[in-house]
Amino acid sequence: MKIPIYQIDAFTSEQFSGNPAAVCILDHWPEDRTLLNIAVENNLAETAFLVAVEPEHYHLRWFTPEIEMDLCGHATLASAYVVLNYL
Template identity: 65%
Template sequence: MPGPRNIPIYQIDAFASQQFKGNPAAVCPMDVWLPDATLQAIAAENNLSETAFFIPGGEADYELRWFTPAIEVDLCGHATLAAAHCLFTHLGHPHKSITFGSRSGLLTVTKEGEEYMLDFPVDNIETVVAPRALKDALGTEPVEVLMGRDDFL
């Protein structure tokens, strides 16, 4: 069994203009993926809503994954912005944009001055027939029911 590894952990407050405000996320840059159980254990110990892990390469500049203290999730906007901030501010990413490969597709974060812009993946929305449970819960017939991606968890 390999010995312990030193993994840097940054705690970054997204959507904040001052320290200890906003939405905190942990960010862990790595060279290679560790086992999922190890990533999950790190996220549980961080005990923040999300911990973002990234490695260089793949189909993008970096591959990115997000874990809550309990599960891996397909997409997390504030932790993506935190990972980009870590790369731009602490790790010296040299370009104005970063592309992350993720389970939700390619995500691009562009830095403009002190602000970051994140392009979210487009979801295909379709009109569907309202399920009986929805009609019963609402107590009426909905005018229209839209469904997008429903496989996030």
């Protein structure tokens, strides 16, 4: 499986500071176990996964290396940054 992954430092404009999050762009939702394994592989506090449901509308999920989260603020902001700047 090849997917685009961005590592974004939220709350900063400087490299190697802020709060890092991985943002993964997906075509569809794989199994939850796959999402968790990707988060483990990223080795960051949170990984956000985005799936486009229609143009400019995305569903978003957040995983730590251990569990799925109900919400993650900095990974949400990082996801918005990726959508606005790279997609």
